[in-house]
Amino acid sequence: MEEKGSLKVSPGEAVGVVAAQSIGEPGTQMILRSFHAAGISSLITTKGLPRIIEIVDARKRPKFPMMHVVLEDSVAKKYESVRAIWRKIEEVKVSSVLRSFSEDLRSQTMTLELDREKLASYEITAHQVASKLEKREATEVSQDDNIIRVKIKSKDMKSARTAFVHIRNASIIGVAGITKALVQQDEAGVFFITTAGSNIADVMMIDGVDKWHIYSNDIFEVMRVYGIEAARTLIAHELYETMSDEGFTVSFRHPSLVADTMTYTGSIKSIGRHGVAGEKESVFARAAYEETVKHFTNAGVFGEKDMLKGVAENILIGKQIGVGTGMVRLAIKKDELKKVKAKE
Amino acid sequence: MGEGKCYVYLDGRSIGFVEHGRRFAEEIRRNRRLGVISGEVNVAYRKRLNEVRINADRGRARKPYIIVENGAGKFTDDLREKLKNKEIDFNYLLRRGVVEYLDAEEEENAVVALKPDGITRATTHLEIDPAILFGLTFNVSVYPEHNSVGRHAISANFIKQSQGLYSINFNSRYDARAFLLYYPQTPIADSVAYRKLNLGKHPSGQNMVVAVSTYYGYNMKDALVINKSAIDRGLGRSAFFRTYSDEERRYPGGQQDHFRVPAATTEGYLGEHAYSKLSEDGIIEQETPVTEGDVLVGKVSPPRFLEEQTSFGVVEERNRDNSVTLRAGEEGVIDNVMLTETTGATKLVKARVRSVKVPEVGDKFASRHGQKGVVALIVNQEDMPFTKDGIIPDLLLNPHSLPGRMTFGHMIETIASKAGALAGTHYDGTAFSENGKERVDMYGSVLEKYGYDKFGDESLYDGRTGKQFNAKIFTGIVYFNRLWHMVSLKLQVRSRGPVQILTHQPTEGKPRRGGLKFGEMERDALVGHGASLLLKDRMLEQSDKADIWICKQCGDVGYFDFVKNVPVCASDGGNDLEKVEISYAFKLLLDEVKSMHILPRIKLKSE
Numbered sequence: 047m048e049e050k051g052s053l054k055v056s057p058g059e060a061v062g063v064v065a066a067q068s069i070g071e072p073g074t075q076m077i078l079r080s081f082h083a084a085g086i087s088s089l090i091t092t093k094g095l096p097r098i099i100e101i102v103d104a105r106k107r108p109k110f111p112m113m114h115v116v117l118e119d120s121v122a123k124k125y126e127s128v129r130a131i132w133r134k135i136e137e138v139k140v141s142s143v144l145r146s147f148s149e150d151l152r153s154q155t156m157t158l159e160l161d162r163e164k165l166a167s168y169e170i171t172a173h174q175v176a177s178k179l180e181k182r183e184a185t186e187v188s189q190d191d192n193i194i195r196v197k198i199k200s201k202d203m204k205s206a207r208t209a210f211v212h213i214r215n216a217s218i219i220g221v222a223g224i225t226k227a228l229v230q231q232d233e234a235g236v237f238f239i240t241t242a243g244s245n246i247a248d249v250m251m252i253d254g255v256d257k258w259h260i261y262s263n264d265i266f267e268v269m270r271v272y273g274i275e276a277a278r279t280l281i282a283h284e285l286y287e288t289m290s291d292e293g294f295t296v297s298f299r300h301p302s303l304v305a306d307t308m309t310y311t312g313s314i315k316s317i318g319r320h321g322v323a324g325e326k327e328s329v330f331a332r333a334a335y336e337e338t339v340k341h342f343t344n345a346g347v348f349g350e351k352d353m354l355k356g357v358a359e360n361i362l363i364g365k366q367i368g369v370g371t372g373m374v375r376l377a378i379k380k381d382e383l384k385k386v387k388a389k390e
Numbered sequence: 391m392g393e394g395k396c397y398v399y400l401d402g403r404s405i406g407f408v409e410h411g412r413r414f415a416e417e418i419r420r421n422r423r424l425g426v427i428s429g430e431v432n433v434a435y436r437k438r439l440n441e442v443r444i445n446a447d448r449g450r451a452r453k454p455y456i457i458v459e460n461g462a463g464k465f466t467d468d469l470r471e472k473l474k475n476k477e478i479d480f481n482y483l484l485r486r487g488v489v490e491y492l493d494a495e496e497e498e499n500a501v502v503a504l505k506p507d508g509i510t511r512a513t514t515h516l517e518i519d520p521a522i523l524f525g526l527t528f529n530v531s532v533y534p535e536h537n538s539v540g541r542h543a544i545s546a547n548f549i550k551q552s553q554g555l556y557s558i559n560f561n562s563r564y565d566a567r568a569f570l571l572y573y574p575q576t577p578i579a580d581s582v583a584y585r586k587l588n589l590g591k592h593p594s595g596q597n598m599v600v601a602v603s604t605y606y607g608y609n610m611k612d613a614l615v616i617n618k619s620a621i622d623r624g625l626g627r628s629a630f631f632r633t634y635s636d637e638e639r640r641y642p643g644g645q646q647d648h649f650r651v652p653a654a655t656t657e658g659y660l661g662e663h664a665y666s667k668l669s670e671d672g673i674i675e676q677e678t679p680v681t682e683g684d685v686l687v688g689k690v691s692p693p694r695f696l697e698e699q700t701s702f703g704v705v706e707e708r709n710r711d712n713s714v715t716l717r718a719g720e721e722g723v724i725d726n727v728m729l730t731e732t733t734g735a736t737k738l739v740k741a742r743v744r745s746v747k748v749p750e751v752g753d754k755f756a757s758r759h760g761q762k763g764v765v766a767l768i769v770n771q772e773d774m775p776f777t778k779d780g781i782i783p784d785l786l787l788n789p790h791s792l793p794g795r796m797t798f799g800h801m802i803e804t805i806a807s808k809a810g811a812l813a814g815t816h817y818d819g820t821a822f823s824e825n826g827k828e829r830v831d832m833y834g835s836v837l838e839k840y841g842y843d844k845f846g847d848e849s850l851y852d853g854r855t856g857k858q859f860n861a862k863i864f865t866g867i868v869y870f871n872r873l874w875h876m877v878s879l880k881l882q883v884r885s886r887g888p889v890q891i892l893t894h895q896p897t898e899g900k901p902r903r904g905g906l907k908f909g910e911m912e913r914d915a916l917v918g919h920g921a922s923l924l925l926k927d928r929m930l931e932q933s934d935k936a937d938i939w940i941c942k943q944c945g946d947v948g949y950f951d952f953v954k955n956v957p958v959c960a961s962d963g964g965n966d967l968e969k970v971e972i973s974y975a976f977k978l979l980l981d982e983v984k985s986m987h988i989l990p991r992i993k994l995k996s997e
Contacts, residue, residue, distance in 0.1 A: 060917050060918050060920055063917045063918040064918050342983055342986060342988060345988070346983075346986070357917055361917075361925065361929055362973070362975075362976055362979070363973060364929060364930035364934075364971070364972050364976065365972075366922050366923065366926050367917065367925060369917060369920050370919065370921060371921065371922045371923060372923070372926075373922075
């Protein structure tokens with residue numbers, strides 16, 4: 047309390063309510079569905095209110111994961127070397143270079159005819175495809191120019207069938223999960239790569255990628271790779287950016303507080319019934335939000351106690367709330383008061 | 391079956407095929423015009439689906455068109471002359487195949503010309519009048535083709551809310567709610583539809599002198615400044631009628647209500663004063679001034695439940711007071727009282743209360759172009775702006791209301807009515823009128839003839855300072871309606887008042903003298919401000935504060951025994967209780983939780 051003057055926020059300020067109002071009010075004006083133009087050079091990401099809901103609900107995976115890969119200074123300005131990195135990132139599957147294929151379940155062989163033009167566009171050879179497939183277990187691969195024959199050594203037809211599907215989905219080059227990658231250039235002429243799909247751990251291992259500046263919008267993946275503090279920063283940043291993109295200026299401390307509330311336990315919790323709101327200590331506060339009867343019956347069964355400390359409970363019973371002007375109390379002890387009087 | 395052939399549907403049901411759908415449809419049309427087939431049959435050929443749809447069922451909206459043949463409408467000048475002289479009528483034209491009705495489906499096949507000079511080789515029909523493009527409602531307005539469509543919809547809403555001479559026999563009607571304008575006028579600018587509907591016989595507005603001007607910031611957008619002297623002369627003045635009715639109901643068991651002045655022993659007796667205006671029969675007399683809370687019809691009803699027998703024998707039944715009182719916040723004079731019988735042979739009373747509603751701050755007015763405004767200031771005549779001729783506007787309209795809404799019709803009406811007032815004539819403002827282009831110029835020339843600016847602008851002088859305004863101000867006459875949204879019927883305040891029985895919280899709504907809701911978002915706003923004591927005031931002190939006794943031993947809710955003068959715990963019967971100030975709604979919640987077989991115990995701690 048003594049430090050009052052140097053604090054950014056006064057003691058007793060209802061920061062949570064203010065943050066909720068500051069994010070919630072512009073939220074009512076945001077467009078429910080934003081349409082994105084189908085372009086070649088742009089990647090699809092969730093924007094506007096749907097994205098905010100996605101973050102706040104703590105969805106395990108964003109609808110459109112996305113990465114922003116910064117390259118090391120030594121390569122970032124050379125297009126050829128950037129292209130080489132790009133080729134290592136974008137995932138090319140067997141199916142995307144296929145011209146046609148046939149399956150023979152009796153002999154358990156699959157014949158793949160590769161498309162020369164497609165191979166050329168990805169700058170890979172049929173041999174590369176064959177050698178990639180050879181690494182699979184219990185498979186025999188024979189290559190004849192652009193025709194590849196794969197024989198599965200399995201006992202039953204069912205596993206052969208699933209193997210055929212797996213072969214078509216097998217990745218030849220690139221990082222798993224990156225469906226598309228684009229090389230882009232900023233005003234300073236520095237190249238960078240944006241991707242659809244996120245896989246930080248694998249992209250990090252590629253030479254020439256700046257390991258310290260990979261950005262992903264997949265909050266849970268960021269938490270797995272970099273830890274909870276990074277996830278916290280990402281939540282706050284994503285909330286802030288989503289709102290700024292729509293033209294709403296929100297003070298950064300509000301999304302920051304939301305991020306703090308979601309992550310302070312060390313794991314990511316959603317705002318709402320299954321997360322922050324559902325784990326409140328007070329029975330009354332939980333019952334006031336959702337599933338009233340459930341909370342009361344549970345409280346009855348387990349003999350829960352409500353210490354009546356929070357805001358919602360105190361409004362309910364009609365007591366002064368413990369924020370703002372309601373948190374200050376007279377701090378003079380009765381005995382001290384007597385001493386003062388005695389002096390006089 | 392029927393491949394490549396054209397399906398034929400009658401009233402939506404497939405009835406067969408024809409080879410050439412279009413020709414088939416044409417043939418039906420030809421026969422209809424000849425009178426072989428009923429004129430109520432419509433046929434449409436759907437080219438894309440290659441099918442013919444014949445409709446003869448009821449409930450289709452249909453519209454008449456003049457048939458065009460060989461590049462000319464069949465309604466010739468000769469026929470027009472005959473129709474004028476009443477030698478023939480509209481049905482004659484229908485029978486002779488001059489005019490026919492099309493439904494929505496057949497319209498898709500028609501190529502309709504708006505005016506005779508718009509007829510091309512493809513044209514099949516001609517509009518009877520281009521104004522028919524708008525419906526009846528829009529055509530009642532003037533110069534509608536100059537306004538944006540959205541304004542028409544708004545205007546239509548306003549017109550049905552306007553006060554006027556709504557019915558000639560208003561004096562013998564007992565409408566639940568009725569308004570009657572004191573001096574209704576017919577508009578100077580009107581339209582064909584207005585005249586044909588005889589709306590001038592029961593007009594609903596007044597021609598007001600309107601200047602498009604500001605007035606010391608009092609007429610912000612959609613606010614009006616009104617001339618007090620004009621109001622004193624009767625501008626916008628109206629009578630408001632409200633009918634209260636009641637009947638002597640019969641109840642099972644042979645009991646019934648009685649109209650009478652209730653005895654002081656009656657349950658729910660409102661006090662001697664409330665019944666003072668009733669005559670002997672318990673019904674109020676004509677021309678009695680009444681105010682809020684006065685009883686109009688005294689009525690006693692039998693008790694709701696049969697009285698239980700006590701050891702003293704049958705107790706005399708206490709009747710309930712069930713009188714009709716004047717609504718909260720209203721006053722007036724009893725206009726008329728009617729005593730009659732219902733179909734159930736019970737006595738029925740209807741009492742009509744009349745009150746004069748003089749325009750005041752907060753009342754609503756609107757022109758016929760969706761331009762509404764609320765009276766913001768009433769200014770004495772001498773303080774209003776005036777022209778060199780000494781003309782003082784009745785109304786000041788804020789200039790902001792014009793450009794954004796693009797109601798050019800309003801402005802044209804302004805100069806048309808001004809010209810009409812000078813020339814002493816009515817002007818026609820029907821949509822798409824033949825001389826539409828020259829109309830505005832004509833009004834301008836009339837204005838010039840009488841020495842006014844042809845654009846309707848005038849030099850105005852400030853009534854307060856006498857100085858001439860720098861700009862010329864657009865001044866003219868506009869037909870304004872007074873709408874029935876009036877403050878005197880809506881204004882409500884509460885400092886103390888009734889509370890709900892269940893929650894002990896204040897009631898809601900004007901008829902119950904209720905408070906204004908302090909909702910969840912308002913609550914959050916106070917929490918956000920940290921205004922904890924204000925929040926407590928709203929949620930507790932001014933709402934459902936209650937003193938509840940809590941047992942210190944078991945934590946259950948108890949009560950105070952006034953006979954023994956001690957608090958008693960309902961659970962353990964002890965007397966060690968503490969009085970606690972909580973919201974009654976919380977006590978109610980505890981009761982409900984108890985009803986779920988959960989016992990909440992409250993542990994007290996002294997501060």
